[in-house]
Amino acid sequence: MKSDLTMNFSVDKENKTVNVTREFNASLSNVWSAWTEVEILDQWWAPAPFKSKTKRMEFKEGGRRLYAMVSPEGDERWSFFEYTSISPKKNFKHTSTFCDADENPVPNFGSSLWDISFSEDGELTVVDIVIKRDTLEEIEQIIAMGFKDGFTSALKGLDKILEAEK
Template identity: 50%
Template sequence: MKNNLLFDFTVDKTIKTAFITKEFAAELPLVWDAFTKKELLDQWVAPKPWTSKTKDMNFEVGGRRFYAMVSPEGQERCAIQKYTSITPKTNFKLLNAFADEDGNAQLPGSDWDYSFSEQNGITKVSIAIYNESLERMEMMLEMGFKEGFTMSIDNLEELLETDQCILLWRNIKN
């Protein structure tokens, strides 16, 4: 079910940064957990028909998420996220990079800065993605990053509307 909540995806090549802003009809604790708990991340973060498989995750400063995007044929494309800053329920930052199957980052990567806020039951997530190289940013865009990320955000929006999401979330919290 589509709603009219804000979704904006803009790219400023002069500063090698993509800016994404999305509002969700859900309370902040649930949206925060959807971005920071592997059980929820794996439910939405890959554009269909791909799936996400978290191999290991430690959401703390200095920790990481090592995961794969898995094709319908079972092919895995690995990536790693290293958490550099966390302010609970408000902000977290990470370095995101492609990785080999052993979790070794293939640099350069990109710096992601996530900010969360809530007003009247609507949670806004703002993401700034900085690439140190314009070539890497252009490669990501050519690979369909905007389209894939948009599909993933649609998956999250659908997930947040389901009773299954609330049940899973409650089980994670207990």
């Protein structure tokens, strides 16, 4: 497996965003599928040792994905995505909201807006992600919750899945 794949992670405090750029040694089609098909998404979305468990997913504008990150002890941390824009194999946008198993949002925490773009660079696929929050405090809280390490770990899990598809 190629180990020198680029990952850039930065926080733009002025614009209240987290910016992640990540290369994958796989085709655009395979990377797009990994982000948009529940059978693949559940294999990598949660950082080990957590597992991702989707209760429902409709990948369409106005559709939702309701899922939990499940700890080894069985504790479930629920969230939902609401897809707001989809341009196949180029970009999709969604909100991400912490909630309970019945989709009731966690009070006083708001949502993240994810803007995810896909492009090819030779043999690699590049995914550019911009995650925007309402306040800098919310960005700092997500970082403090371990988002960078957790997301980095999940993306490494995606590398293994994509490598196995070759």
